Amino acid sequence: xxxxxxxxxxxxxxxxxxxxxxxxxxxxxxxxxxxxxxxxxxxxxxxxxxxxxxxxxxxxxxxxxxxxxxxxxxxxxxxxxxxxxxxxxxxxxxxxxxxxxxxxxxxxxxxxxxxxxxxxxxxxxxxxxxxxxxxxxxxxxxxxxxxxxxxxxxxxxxxxxxxxxxxxxxxxxxxxxxxxxxxxxxxxxxxxxxxxxxxxxxxxxxxxxxxxxxxxxxxxxxxxxxxxxxxxxxxxxxxxxxxxxxxxxxxxxxxxxxxxxxxxxxxxxxxxxxxxxxxxxxxxxxxxxxxxxxxxxxxxxxxxxxxxxxxxxxxxxxxxxxxxxxxxxxxxxxxxxxxxxxxxxxxxxxxxxxxxxxxxxxxxxxxxxxxxxxxxxxxxxxxxxxxxxxxxxxxxxxxxxxxxxxxxxxxxxxxxxxxxxxxxxxxxxxxxxxxxxxxxxxxxxxxxxxxxxxxxxxxxxxxxxxxxxxxxxxxxxxxxxxxxxxxxxxxxxxxxxxxxxxxxxxxxxxxxxxxxxxxxxxxxxxxxxxxxxxxxxxxxxxxxxxxxxxxxxxxxxxxxx
Amino acid sequence: xxxxxxxxxxxxxxxxxxxxxxxxxxxxxxxxxxxxxxxxxxxxxxxxxxxxxxxxxxxxxxxxxxxxxxxxxxxxxxxxxxxxxxxxxxxxxxxxxxxxx
Amino acid sequence: xxxxxxxxxxxxxxxxxxxxxxxxxxxxxxxxxxxxxxxxxxxxxxxxxxxxxxxxxxxxxxxxxxxxxxxxxxxxxxxxxxxxxxxxxxxxxxxxxxxxxxxxxxxxxxxxxxxxxxxxxxxxxxxxxxxxxxxxxxxxxxxxxxxxxxxxxxxxxxxxxxxxxxxxxxxxxxxxxxxxxxxxxxxxxxxxxxxxxxxxxxxxxxxxxxxxxxxxxxxxxx
Numbered sequence: 001x002x003x004x005x006x007x008x009x010x011x012x013x014x015x016x017x018x019x020x021x022x023x024x025x026x027x028x029x030x031x032x033x034x035x036x037x038x039x040x041x042x043x044x045x046x047x048x049x050x051x052x053x054x055x056x057x058x059x060x061x062x063x064x065x066x067x068x069x070x071x072x073x074x075x076x077x078x079x080x081x082x083x084x085x086x087x088x089x090x091x092x093x094x095x096x097x098x099x100x101x102x103x104x105x106x107x108x109x110x111x112x113x114x115x116x117x118x119x120x121x122x123x124x125x126x127x128x129x130x131x132x133x134x135x136x137x138x139x140x141x142x143x144x145x146x147x148x149x150x151x152x153x154x155x156x157x158x159x160x161x162x163x164x165x166x167x168x169x170x171x172x173x174x175x176x177x178x179x180x181x182x183x184x185x186x187x188x189x190x191x192x193x194x195x196x197x198x199x200x201x202x203x204x205x206x207x208x209x210x211x212x213x214x215x216x217x218x219x220x221x222x223x224x225x226x227x228x229x230x231x232x233x234x235x236x237x238x239x240x241x242x243x244x245x246x247x248x249x250x251x252x253x254x255x256x257x258x259x260x261x262x263x264x265x266x267x268x269x270x271x272x273x274x275x276x277x278x279x280x281x282x283x284x285x286x287x288x289x290x291x292x293x294x295x296x297x298x299x300x301x302x303x304x305x306x307x308x309x310x311x312x313x314x315x316x317x318x319x320x321x322x323x324x325x326x327x328x329x330x331x332x333x334x335x336x337x338x339x340x341x342x343x344x345x346x347x348x349x350x351x352x353x354x355x356x357x358x359x360x361x362x363x364x365x366x367x368x369x370x371x372x373x374x375x376x377x378x379x380x381x382x383x384x385x386x387x388x389x390x391x392x393x394x395x396x397x398x399x400x401x402x403x404x405x406x407x408x409x410x411x412x413x414x415x416x417x418x419x420x421x422x423x424x425x426x427x428x429x430x431x432x433x434x435x436x437x438x439x440x441x442x443x444x445x446x447x448x449x450x451x452x453x454x455x456x457x458x459x460x461x462x463x464x465x466x467x468x469x470x471x472x473x474x475x476x477x478x479x480x481x482x483x484x485x486x487x488x489x490x491x492x493x494x495x496x497x498x499x500x501x502x503x504x505x506x507x508x509x510x511x512x513x514x515x516x517x518x519x520x521x522x523x524x525x526x527x528x529x530x531x532x533x534x535x536x537x538x539x540x541x542x543x544x545x546x547x548x549x550x551x552x553x554x555x556x557x558x559x560x561x
Numbered sequence: 562x563x564x565x566x567x568x569x570x571x572x573x574x575x576x577x578x579x580x581x582x583x584x585x586x587x588x589x590x591x592x593x594x595x596x597x598x599x600x601x602x603x604x605x606x607x608x609x610x611x612x613x614x615x616x617x618x619x620x621x622x623x624x625x626x627x628x629x630x631x632x633x634x635x636x637x638x639x640x641x642x643x644x645x646x647x648x649x650x651x652x653x654x655x656x657x658x659x660x661x662x
Numbered sequence: 663x664x665x666x667x668x669x670x671x672x673x674x675x676x677x678x679x680x681x682x683x684x685x686x687x688x689x690x691x692x693x694x695x696x697x698x699x700x701x702x703x704x705x706x707x708x709x710x711x712x713x714x715x716x717x718x719x720x721x722x723x724x725x726x727x728x729x730x731x732x733x734x735x736x737x738x739x740x741x742x743x744x745x746x747x748x749x750x751x752x753x754x755x756x757x758x759x760x761x762x763x764x765x766x767x768x769x770x771x772x773x774x775x776x777x778x779x780x781x782x783x784x785x786x787x788x789x790x791x792x793x794x795x796x797x798x799x800x801x802x803x804x805x806x807x808x809x810x811x812x813x814x815x816x817x818x819x820x821x822x823x824x825x826x827x828x829x830x831x832x833x834x835x836x837x838x839x840x841x842x843x844x845x846x847x848x849x850x851x852x853x854x855x856x857x858x859x860x861x862x863x864x865x866x867x868x869x870x871x872x873x874x875x876x877x878x879x880x881x882x883x884x
Contacts, residue, residue, distance in 0.1 A: 125674035127684045193691045200629065201684040202674075228640045231695040235702035239814065248791040248810035250706065256717075256804040261709050264648045265702055315643055319651065329658050331651035533673070569752045579742040586734045586868070590727070593873035601877065605869035613862045620745045620858045622851075626686065633690040637697035644698075644705050652709055 096159030122204025142184030192226030218283025281418035293360025306345035339389030366440030370421030377413025402462025428512030453487025719875030721808030
């Protein structure tokens with residue numbers, strides 16, 4: 001969008017104090033505009049809130065990651081030696097709860113979305129800045145409740161809280177964890193609401209719907225799912241809490257209650273919730289692939305519509321989690337067939353990213369390395385999803401490590417990889433510093449190798465019948481389990497590296513220019529880091545997204561020859 | 562409707578809406594006392610939907626607002642139907658086959 | 663940050679129209695979540711009613727139709743006064759806003775008072791789900807599910823009304839400071855939308871909870 005009214009020429013702006021005498025001092029931006037705890041904790045600036053989310057979510061990754069390390073350590077040997085069964089149940093539950101509700105779901109929307117949605121559409125802030133701050137504090141409250149639940153002994157139901165175990169039999173802090181999930185749900189509802197209204201009402205002049213970056217489409221579709229799904233899980237876990245506290249019998253078979261109804265209501269949200277996790281990642285992918293192929297995205301419109309299609313179709317497939325739960329066979333077939341449909345828009349996206357890279361000017365920076373890793377891992381995760389959506393096959397591998405491997409390929413291989421790619425891509429914009437490029441590439445490579453080593457053996461284990469959620473297993477499965485644990489160690493190292501060199505770069509990294517990648521998009525036309533109100537003048541958009549010059553480098557060279 | 566020139570409905574209209582809602586309440590009570598067989602519940606729901614629509618259109622001003630607001634207002638109810646329909650397709654078909662999925 | 667100028671325009675909006683439209687759209691988005699929130703309960707209601715139609719009729723007959731109908735009327739009345747409060751705000755008549763909002767609040771409390779009377783009667787008849795639940799002298803039974811849903815649904819509804827009453831106080835305080843003008847009154851309008859939504863929920867709850875199996879029986883109400 002180079003033809004937008006350029007907000008900053010090279011000359012210093014007249015409305016700011018001249019900085020000639022202090023050339024080293026960066027100009028005023030959202031980070032240095034004021035200092036002190038209060039200016040952060042009470043800030044309604046979407047960028048500061050994004051940074052607070054980033055710090056909080058990084059902390060939660062460490063918490064959830066340490067649980068994962070404990071699980072893999074236990075599984076290094078066939079005997080249950082490190083953890084006893086009860087502790088193991090609690091650890092995998094807390095790993096799931098922390099990772100799903102406090103990292104995967106809020107990860108990209110709350111951090112990158114908060115930071116970028118207003119900037120990418122040319123707005124000064126989200127539509128409701130105070131509600132944005134409120135959503136952060138509700139998120140903190142949810143975390144606090146979860147950590148209290150952990151401190152008081154933890155939960156052992158699995159992150160899915162299946163009844164009647166959770167409502168009647170479990171002797172752990174289910175009610176507290178349910179309240180924590182309920183509270184956290186409000187946080188994501190408020191973020192989603194904010195994004196929807198912002199995209200509808202705050203777009204800069206000329207920023208039509210079909211000029212929106214695909215990242216915005218992804219955030220919008222995600223927000224729709226959040227608005228329509230999250231309240232249902234809220235009322236569902238509230239019912240579980242009431243059942244536990246007052247024994248009202250809603251999911252208790254002794255009173256005629258149906259535990260399968262819980263599963264219907266739970267998955268009505270929680271299946272679309274996997275699209276809450278992956279759609280923003282797909283949005284990040286579209287930005288990375290275009291920026292580092294220097295090409296327009298292949299099939300912009302179909303990319304936008306497939307985003308919406310995933311969001312909508314995602315609401316019709318939840319029953320594929322209930323194939324062995326006593327759901328009717330007819331319903332199972334229906335859900336199985338519709339599950340096949342949701343693969344279509346996802347596949348379109350993968351094809352289009354690859355087509356975008358094809359004959360593009362591919363630049364293998366760290367974010368692009370993460371993007372390519374995403375392509376591979378998400379494809380494996382998505383294809384095994386089709387296996388699992390097929391009812392017959394699912395009955396064979398239901399509740400085995402095949403399922404565990406599948407959703408880790410989609411969630412970790414997809415969402416987390418895109419999250420790290422996005423963080424690296426926009427790091428210069430967020431903090432005005434470059435991260436060490438080679439360290440970045442190394443960590444991307446370690447993550448890719450470590451990830452496959454961790455989770456590919458689990459496909460085989462699951463196919464051979466190793467059930468999930470047990471802390472011991474027959475000895476013949478030890479080799480694959482040791483491979484998986486070794487991979488997890490490597491993977492953990494890969495994730496730790498950025499957590500060290502990114503903060504390091506805040507002080508020692510090279511100062512970043514406005515547009516270190518030569519990328520298109522409104523966010524690359526403003527300062528790094530941006531000023532508090534992002535734009536000095538409302539930008540006027542005259543071009544579609546990703547308006548890179550026609551023809552790739554190779555074509556241009558060919559023309560010269 | 563814009564922030565500067567809000568559409569202000571006459572008081573008479575509001576009173577009319579109120580009267581309609583009260584009449585609807587009595588009608589729904591009367592319907593409940595009659596034996597319409599399986600139609601009792603659909604009739605009660607029909608009256609409730611009409612009453613709710615009147616509230617949405619007039620008390621909540623949707624009638625004078627942008628199409629987008631109408632879409633939003635409708636979306637919630639449509640999604641509710643998805644939840645009901647796809648949950649019930651399980652419960653209604655459990656006895657179709659002598660085996661359970 | 664988030665500074666607001668004299669006309670009530672926040673810094674990040676271009677004009678009051680954009681700000682008002684954003685507020686309206688945001689409120690409707692919020693109401694969608696409320697619809698889905700209650701929707702989960704209605705979903706459970708539908709499933710269990712199709713499973714246990716007789717228990718549902720038996721349970722429904724224990725509810726007091728007169729009090730239910732009275733409450734419906736009270737709530738519709740409060741919706742009217744709320745609509746009039748918003749209308750007064752559109753004219754910038756802050757005194758009227760206070761009056762109508764206060765009336766709305768009073769009607770809301772009448773509703774909650776009647777609800778307490780009803781809940782108390784259920785307590786006396788051992789109809790509160792839990793260990794002491796008894797139906798026609800028997801322990802448990804599927805009627806317990808009906809009453810579980812009755813209490814959760816009406817309780818959630820009543821909770822929303824209590825929040826609404828709290829918001830009314832906020833409206834009254836703002837109106838007392840003459841803050842509503844014909845240009846700037848989104849605040850009271852949004853709270854109005856919320857209150858009407860609570861009314862709509864009750865419009866569905868009344869026939870679905872109170873009016874089942876009423877035909878062909880001599881005893882109506884209690």
